[in-house]
Amino acid sequence: WSLVVGVAAFVGCVSMVSSNAMAVILDEFPHMAGTASSLAGTFRFGIGAIVGALLSLATFNSAWPMIWSIAFCASSSILFCLYASRPKKR
Numbered sequence: 142w143s144l145v146v147g148v149a150a151f152v153g154c155v156s157m158v159s160s161n162a163m164a165v166i167l168d169e170f171p172h173m174a175g176t177a178s179s180l181a182g183t184f185r186f187g188i189g190a191i192v193g194a195l196l197s198l199a200t201f202n203s204a205w206p207m208i209w210s211i212a213f214c215a216s217s218s219i220l221f222c223l224y225a226s227r228p229k230k231r
Contacts, residue, residue, distance in 0.1 A: 144204045151211060159185070 163181060170177040192210055199206035 144208070148207075148211070151215070 163178065166177050166181050167174050192214065196206055196210050
């Protein structure tokens with residue numbers, strides 16, 4: 142049950158993060174908002190499909206592959222956020 146609680150907490154934050162991320166994307170590219178929105182959705186579902194396919198290859202009878210994939214995706218998102226928020230060089 143601890144995995145269920147952890148996944149529920151993780152998935153519960155997705156709607157808050159994804160809606161704010163979409164607002165930032167649309168604010169950054171207002172002149173091509175449709176393209177930016179579709180590209181963001183494509184990346185979101187594409188990465189989810191790739192991670193899901195890779196996770197299905199793990200034939201373990203435990204929750205560890207799911208735990209490691211969630212940890213990897215969360216760590217990657219933090220690193221991308223830090224990279225994107227660095228000061229711009231002049």
